[in-house]
Amino acid sequence: MPTRTIIASLAALALLGGCASTGWMTPPAAPAGIVAPVEPAAPVDDGIVAGLLTDNQVQTAFAEIEAMRALNNERLVELTEIPAPPFAEQARGADMAARMRALGLSDVSIDAVGNVIARRPGTAGSEARSIAIVAHLDTVFPEGTDVTVHREGDLFTAPGIGDNSRGLVVLLSLIDAMQRAGIETRDDLVFIASVGEEGLGDLRGVRHLYETDASPFASFIAIDGGDAARLVVTAVGSIRYRVTFRGPGGHSYGHFGRAQPHQALAEAILRFTEAATPITLDGTKATFSFGRVGGGTSVNSIPFESWMEVDMRSANPQKLDALHQAFLNSVDAALEAANARRRENEALTVDLDPVGSRPPGEGDLNAPIVLHAMAAIRAMGQEPELTASSTDANIPISRGVPSVTMSRGGISRNAHAPNESWLDQDSHEAIQMALLVALAEAGLVSSE
Template sequence: MRAKMMIASLAGLALLGGCASTGWLAPQPAIAEPAASAGPADDGRITGLMADARVQAAFSEIEAMRMLNNERLVDLTEIPAPPFAEQARGAEMAARMRALGLDDVSTDAVGNVIGRRPGTAGNEARSIAIVAHLDTVFPEGTDVTVHREGDLFTAPGIGDNSRGLVVLLSLIDAIQRAGIETRDDLVFIASVGEEGLGDLRGVRHLYADGASPFDSFIAIDGGEAARLVVTAVGSIRYRVTFRGPGGHSYGAFGRAQPHQALAEAILRFTEAATPITESGPKATFSFGRVGGGTSVNSIPFESWMEVDMRSANPPKLAALHAAFLGAVDDALEAANARRRQGDAMTVELDAVGNRPPGEGDLAAPLVQNAMAAMRALGLEPELAASSTDANIAISRGVPAVTLSRGGISRNAHAPNESWQDEQSHEAIQIALLVALAEAGLAEGQAVSGPD
């Protein structure tokens, strides 16, 4: 008889309408990795914007604020923003948005900082979201002092995503200085909970209760300026805890060993998952953290790990999920069968992450104009799949992309993370063009494509 697993918090696997036990396992259409490039991508809006005097003025402002942006980068990086504790950095972003002239700035119930720059269309205005996340992966107490050598800046979180926040502020600043008015609303958002176990909680809150608050969604995250994320890499994450009676390593020898069960689950899942990841659409798995036990001379009463499974392809993700569940169940049964005395072990699966996969519409004006903006600056777009704040919008069919923060980022999520100021203005200029192409210039400044 197979061991019975105790399943906790599986509602987390149904956050976007799926079923905890079958939603991920049901057959779903395959999502292909995006092509490396795409064809002509300009309906006239980017060409018109490039010829506009105000846009050119904003371009000049962006280039001129390089030193100011580096100061902003250092200031924001040195305000800690560990997971689930982004409040101080959020307060600073709210203050800076107001100082740049945004009158409508608020912080919502989960900590997202939202600055709205109204368009001229009033009640008929569409809403264009431009989002960069506040949080880092580094725990509370991490030294976030920035070390600078010329144009190279080193500190935890300096690229991912302090630089993204700088791009957000730069856009507001450049638009304000150039006196650009848009037809639709631009909504600048510093979001919480993008990283790790945050599980996109900031953007999930924006889309709570089935709401569709934005007509387009532009996230700022990632490295080089030519990278354009159009496909959402989904992920399923669990915290797995094996529990047993524990006891003295000598006197209670023969009782069930949680560490052995955990090790066996890792091995069985690795063996089952490796063939899934070796060919076809990319799929990955990782054992991010493990822990448990009280002393070297004790049988632990619990052993735990956190597991991450990813793919942009739903069938691949479903296959990994099924292999994982089977491996955990088999490991529990085998470990219990080996025990010589004491109660059987149990296992608890706590679903701690569910990022939906999705494929963007490459023909959407947002995607086409993003590619056109890159080409207008002499860059060839590199279409990519990734896991970002845009996942939620993409999975709901909302036009969404993730643009890069520019410069050169290295060692993301590592203590020696760095960011180099090299052609860093390009990413901000691209984001400006994409945002204005979506929002449209106000009447009298209008730019439109050919009839």
């Protein structure tokens, strides 16, 4: 039998099968990726958003949002130039907490993992529900990345400027506009600058919120995405591993015949590609990638280790499970084949280290929050595009909490690249859309 060691507990991965117990409704085929418009069966506008649009306080807040364009761009530059690499968001988090307090919120805290949590109380007191509005602090860029912002007119360029410094600006703008307009809500609005949304962060910020309180929010709005019409209602799940084949190593000539970790790794990649490709060809989108590969010491050495990082994704839990099983089988088969070829010395071993597991889930297309968000998008003259993606909303969606991920506004380009850019074009509309959804969920207490 192959010697396979799974370093970390896979209990979280085992839960994936139950994350979307309602099953998967296969959408019509969509072009190149995850966008698949789906219309809910219920009426899109239940009248709440339409009523908000005519409210004097909401109109005042809308005007304030438009008037703070220059201020928001200042906020954007200042936040972007505070580095927030993976697992090191503390400085940006402290800055966000200070800004929230400066806007008049008194209940502001930073939790054990670094989430910044600011509660704007509703009028319902102990009966108030909590509505979460979340944008993540972290970027994908490592420590030492130059995050200086370069501006040409309305175009801003810097690593992380759109994803997700602009999302943080939306949070501040919402608080600011409501404070200026004197808006009160029935339920509490909880503004959260979360940690660990990107990559190996594995949604650790929002995951922590649900680990400390099984049901902290009645509904959940994430701000993370560029296109104003894009509305994420389905959670793309993922399973990620770091795989390391290990052997004795040696001299390329003198120890020829010893088991080769690189050969085993290459065979695992090939076997998995052949087994996984059919799973990706039709139905709900499923993907896999080999994001990083490494190992070895010199050209004239047999490496003592060879490693890779593998990413598997799908919104369909059955497809994700199928990819996962194909991956495990391929690693086992590659290890066995490599050891069978060796002529001398000890066998190879392999370590499987899970480095990420994001739960999939299908949101309720007829949930009020989805209908409110669609109505808000239409109020801005856009046609909603209901999509699937991996965001902070994965966690609440997988637990059945009504959730959406909405646009941060403007036009984002080259996310996760050093030349990432954000164009300030009609950027106020996304803030206004988020305000409408927040007020529809929390209940506007009218002063009229």
